[in-house]
Amino acid sequence: MSEAGDATVDRAHALDAVLLGGPRTLTLRDLAERSGLDLEQVRLYWRTLGLPHPDADEVAFTCRDGEALERLARLLHEDHLGSRTMISLTRALGHTSDRLALWQVEALVEDMATRRDLDDPAARRAVLDELADLAPVLETQLLHAYRRHLAAIASRYSVEFAAGQDVGGDPAALPLARAVGFADMVSFTRRTAGLGSTDLSDFVQRFETAARDVVTQCGGRVVKTIGDAVLFVADDVRTGAKVALELARVLGGDLDVERERGAGGLAEGARGVTPVRVGVVWGRVLSRFGDVFGPSVNVAARLTDIADPSTVLTDPATARLLVDTPGLLLEPLPARELEGIGTLAPVRVRTA
Numbered sequence: 001m002s003e004a005g006d007a008t009v010d011r012a013h014a015l016d017a018v019l020l021g022g023p024r025t026l027t028l029r030d031l032a033e034r035s036g037l038d039l040e041q042v043r044l045y046w047r048t049l050g051l052p053h054p055d056a057d058e059v060a061f062t063c064r065d066g067e068a069l070e071r072l073a074r075l076l077h078e079d080h081l082g083s084r085t086m087i088s089l090t091r092a093l094g095h096t097s098d099r100l101a102l103w104q105v106e107a108l109v110e111d112m113a114t115r116r117d118l119d120d121p122a123a124r125r126a127v128l129d130e131l132a133d134l135a136p137v138l139e140t141q142l143l144h145a146y147r148r149h150l151a152a153i154a155s156r157y158s159v160e161f162a163a164g165q166d167v168g169g170d171p172a173a174l175p176l177a178r179a180v181g182f183a184d185m186v187s188f189t190r191r192t193a194g195l196g197s198t199d200l201s202d203f204v205q206r207f208e209t210a211a212r213d214v215v216t217q218c219g220g221r222v223v224k225t226i227g228d229a230v231l232f233v234a235d236d237v238r239t240g241a242k243v244a245l246e247l248a249r250v251l252g253g254d255l256d257v258e259r260e261r262g263a264g265g266l267a268e269g270a271r272g273v274t275p276v277r278v279g280v281v282w283g284r285v286l287s288r289f290g291d292v293f294g295p296s297v298n299v300a301a302r303l304t305d306i307a308d309p310s311t312v313l314t315d316p317a318t319a320r321l322l323v324d325t326p327g328l329l330l331e332p333l334p335a336r337e338l339e340g341i342g343t344l345a346p347v348r349v350r351t352a
Contacts, residue, residue: 018132021064028056035069036077042069048087050094092290104138105131110201156235174284178233179240179318180296181220181280183211183247184304188228191274207251207274214250218243223292229304233292237282237321241328241349244280244312249351251276251310275310279303280349282318302338303346312349319347327352 017023026034032042039056046053054060072090075081105127113123185191185207192200204227211230215222220234220243230247234240251274281303283296303313314322319330331348338344 015128015132019135020062022062024060024062026061026063026066027059028053028061031061031066031069034066035073037069037073041083044087045069045072045090048090048094050091050098088289096290100142108134110198114198159235174286174294176285176287176292177282178235178285178292178296179220179237179243179280179282180285180292180294180300181232181234181240181244181247181278182301182304183230183232183244183251183276183278185228185251186275186277186309188274210251211247214246215243218246224290231292231297233285237318238325240280240282241312241314241322241325244278244314245349245351247276248278248310248312277304277307277309278312279307280312280314280318282321299338299341299344302341306336306338306346313346314349316345316347319349322349 028039028042028046031037032039035042037045043053072086076083076086108127108131109120109123112118112126113120116123116126118126192203195203207228208225208230211225212222215230215232218234219239220232223231223233225231232243234243279300279302281296281300283294283299285292285294285297299315303315307313313333316332319332322328323330329350329352331350333346333348335343335345
């Protein structure tokens with residue numbers, strides 16, 4: 001290995017000790033003994049975090065790993081948290097943390113490459129040099145954002161309980177009444193063909209940023225982005241329609257023209273990212289694994305397949321709920337066959 005390679009490995013080892021709170025002195029068996037969990041439970045915990053687990057007697061873990069297992073064991077034994085729930089909570093942490101860490105590190109690499117005019121390997125080495133100083137700041141911001149989101153969820157639940165929202169005693173009904181919408185980017189493959197890594201990253205980031213800004217500013221919430229599409233929910237049907245119309249309005253125009261104009265606020269830099277087709281439907285959904293499921297989700301997705309660019313479609317049942325909404329026009333369209341759904345007469349939602 002070259003001297004530069006040796007130096008990089010040394011930096012990675014030093015950073016490893018900083019991030020993990022100390023040297024690796026424990027094995028899987030040690031973790032099991034300290035926590036009171038059996039060896040298979042410890043292996044399962046590590047696997048659901050999405051991290052590789054070594055042999056039972058390989059020294060690979062730190063005291064901080066042991067403390068995390070001890071806290072989990074207390075949840076299982078003292079608070080009677082079910083093992084299935086434990087797996088779900090841990091899997092959520094692993095999935096989200098893995099994506100978050102990768103997202104942030106790659107953003108730092110891109111920033112280093114751009115600001116310091118470095119090639120990719122040099123930018124990654126520069127990030128390794130600074131990550132020990134950046135990690136505490138990122139960790140603090142993560143905890144702050146997490147607590148704010150927990151508080152927001154608790155607030156929404158309180159409002160729903162106060163309003164008496166329930167499933168009407170039907171045990172078979174899905175628990176949550178929500179407006180669900182999809183916004184699907186038009187001609188993503190054609191628009192991104194031939195883009196280099198920097199331009200492709202910029203394109204996708206502008207789409208995600210613009211979509212999230214529109215959804216949150218209009219009162220909705222982004223469930224997930226899927227490359228060239230965004231799935232959102234809203235707590236009432238009118239807010240859902242507002243989000244859908246604003247997505248169709250803002251995410252339109254010509255990307256090259258906007259790139260020449262330069263990035264700015266939402267009205268300047270986000271407008272014109274790319275046209276989208278939007279479907280929005282009111283119905284009951286199941287919220288699990290950071291996602292939503294139910295027939296209305298499927299209908300909203302299929303409506304985007306038949307929508308024209310920069311337009312919003314809904315189903316007849318949702319249109320009836322919107323009929324008295326000030327500022328909206330509802331335009332019934334001929335019945336269409338939707339894959340996996342059947343025949344449906346879509347309704348175009350427009351701003352008056």
